[in-house]
Amino acid sequence: MFDKQRNVTIRGFDSLSDSYRLSQMEVYLATAITLNKYFVFEPAFRWVKVSFPYPFVNYDSGSATYFIPGIKNNFNDYVAGGQFNCTVPYFDVFAGAWTSRYENNKQTQASLGIMWRPLGSLNLYTTSIFSMVSIQRKSNFLFYQKAGFRLTDWLWTELFASFGDHTGTSAFNARVFYNLSDRLNFYGGGKFIVPLSDNLTLTFNYQWSNSEGRSFKILPSGERKFSVYEYQNQIITGGIVWKING
Template sequence: MEYRKLTILFVLLFAALVTCAQDNKLAVADSTAEQLYNAGDWKQLISFVNKSVTDSVDSPALRFKAGYAYMLTGNYKAAISQFNRVLLKDPHNTTARLYAYYCNTYINNNNAAFYNASHLDAETLRAIKLSPFGVIDAALESGIKLPNNDERDNGFFERAGMGLRLSWRLQLDQSFMLFTQNIFRSGYIDYKNQTGKTDRQVEYYAKSKYSLTKNINLLGAYHYLHTSYRSNTYQSNLGLLGIKYDTRYVDLQGDVNFGKLIDKTLKQYDAKVDFYPLGNLNLYTMSRASVLNLSGTNTFIYSQSVGFKVLDKTWLETAATFGNQDDYLDTDGLYVYNAIDPTKFKCGESVFYQLGNHALLNLNYFYEKKTDVYRAVNYNQNSVTLGITWKF
């Protein structure tokens, strides 16, 4: 019996000594981190906190200082990760919430930004000056497609879109689109006047994004297309369901598209990976693998893009898509590639320029390798699109 009492006493004494030593380590770490924080030595502060955490010395105060250092050095993804650690222990930390909001806006992650904003008090919300009408952004696009094919006229594309915040966790993006192109074909071409049949398509698109948690979003989209060609009119309805999970440097998304497109049954399964090696938009990659099932026939399509910042307010993005893109759905079902002639390969370059605090200009050029469905010959097409996005 005495032996058991001594054993218990020894264990309790040992635990007390370990706790005391841990508290001393934490006090020393907090003191050192505070000195680095006050000196503005952000890189050294980041290195010190990371080493302390590796050595099992951790606290919300250390995480907050590391998050602030990451934010000031431009690694917004890492900063968000640190602030989220703070909020796990101290969900009422208003400053950590506010900084998490700003960091998410810097990488265009509105869902997570508004999720954090929902926990802020009224005075702080007034300071960050959110749009009183819930408008997030508005966009205009205008493009021309130039086919190297005597039996295809130039194609024209227009889009007007707007993003709305319906609640702190629910957002709605809407777009209205118009595509027109004259199709010339042996047998009904008016060679004298060079008039053909017009392929005209009017479209409406809506996508909802719901923040289930600070880093998990549920996606839902609907796309309606009214297509007229020759004497035929088609009504097409497409839907999308998906989920997105954000991590420190990688964002993962899986979704399924489904519906009827013209006279074909469509299902498309997508897996997408976005990678931010620097934790910001100075360098990023977007990779997407898709399996398109069109009336029972499967096609594999792969899309890859790389973007980077080249000047203070200028970004370049290079993209390529491989595979038969006949009736392919891109950008969460926003763009539907169901033109008369299917695209077999596409690549291009985009330039983004930040004009002031609100306007983002973009100029896109794409080269497409297409196949004439009536003559079974290949031809090239060049596309140019100019757009502007106004962020409120």
């Protein structure tokens, strides 16, 4: 859950402020089906329930004309699909397709990617992924690039970047779902990977992103004026991955 604050000023008329809570619950299911020594199929499904009040609950009779009473918005978003992986010496090739719904918008996505290990190991590797997203007879293209290499005996690093409109898209076989109202145009960053043992890995991640949002204000005349604004986010995360051997 996230606690947020909204403020709106109607110049020369009124000022409104509202606190609200956004809640999101997610379920992710995936498995790997080995077809032979080269091919693996990985079906995946992600369900996301988002709930938040919108727009303002306004108790000021002087501006009630301009803002409707607050209502509860509930969205049941999902991604369903899967990808085929083919592993051969020095290369991994993968292709997949998914259908998704976010905020009652439906779209389809197809991706083709390749991972190249020029040394035959993870001491040096690159990953390139091309995606096409279709929604209401319109197509959008995405490109993701990652490069990883070993710095020392105990430290690996990765650099990555992704370009295109990511709104409503998914990545890494639905492990990530951008069910956003704002338009995410670019993100990039880096990761440090520290293996602690055969089963434990420590990671540190940094990501910078550039997005566009939309806002509107209601003028005293009753006219609605929409505008687009740009903003950037920086995220620093870290964690421990524990691999359980079956």
